[in-house]
Amino acid sequence: MFDSFSPLVLGLIFVAAAIVVWRAGIVLSNTTDALDKHYGLGEALGGIIVLAIVTNLPEIAITVSAALSHKVELAVGNILGGIALQTMVLVLLDAVGVGNQTTLTAKQASLTPVLEGSLVIAMLTLVIMGHQLPKDLVFARLTPDSIVLVGIWLVGVWLIGRAHKGLPWQTEPPGKAAQKEPTHTNERRVSQTLWLFSLAALATLAGGVMLEESGDAMAKQLGMDGVLFGATILAAATSLPEVSTGLASIKNKNYTLAVSDIFGGNAFLPVLLVVATVISGKPVLPTAQRSDMYLTGLGIMVTLPYICGALFRPKRQIIRMGLDSFAALLIYLVGAAGLFIIASTGS
Secondary structure, X not given: OOOOOOHHHHHHHHHHHHHHHHHHHHHHHHHHHHHHHHHOOOHHHHHHHHHHHHHOHHHHHXXXXXXXXXXHHHHHHHHHHHHHHHHHHHXXXXXXXXXXXXXXXXXXXXXXXXXXHHHHHHHHHHHHHHHOOOOOOOEOOEOHHHHHHHHHHHHHHHHHHHHHHOOOOOXXXXXXXXXXXXXXXXXXXXXXXXXXXXXXXXXXHHHHHHHHHHHHHHHHHHOOOHHHHHHOHHHHHOOHHHHXXXXXXXXXXXXXXXXXXXXXXXXXXXXXXXXHHHHHOOOOHHHOOHHHHHHHHHHHHHHHHHHHHHHHOOOOEEOOEEHHHHHHHHHHHHHHHHHHHHHHHOO
């Protein structure tokens, strides 16, 4: 779409799209919080379903576009690379959003993030297992790993929904929905919130597509590898909704919503591999590259510190970060260096 544009014009389009996505993310966070309270979803369930899926609309658009144009390697790199990179948003939220008095995991009201992080690890483990299957094992545009991925995601969301209704270790009353007044004023307010949420979702989708198209054109002009581009620059650009929604959630003191948005999005992203398989008609995971599996393992490794953090809730900080965020950052930096080594030697 933008291949004939100059680098300067592409840069301006990229920045403009980033601003749109950023502003839309703030609106999404605020409206999701209002809808959670109205419908009694709870921050964790609202984050892992509503906000997580909507903030991943750019990834959905990229996956569909890549599958239709038979460039699934770009979608796979963006999805699997995006999981590790989106987890780094938690590092940013911990260091910038929470402040120097406490840590992000210490502000969690329950152990629901442990369930969410475990779901992420389960999904990524299935990705690695699916990569080992034969390339011709496909029936009705579905593969065994595709069916299991969707099934495990649905079970995980159901379990998190059950946790919202009550767990022995929660420190605040679970499942307590806000009292709703059956007035016309309240209904109008909810209707307006739904409209704002929908408009922000569309803006996020449109901005994400512009980010992908302009970024892809810039990568081609720079001669950058498609897999490496998808796992780094494109993944960073499509993580902007999570950054803006996370900062807005923390500003509103919805700490669980901020964490659930990241873990929920990371758990949902492998489901998009199923979408790519159905659209392209070809198994995606068995044909994934070595770098894709490396990124999958990196996604697991950066998730583990936050599961430990949700259990121990460390309050000690290093450079304004909790111990879990600091550990996750170190793991990611070392892992990113390894990715460039793999790319330089052929993925």
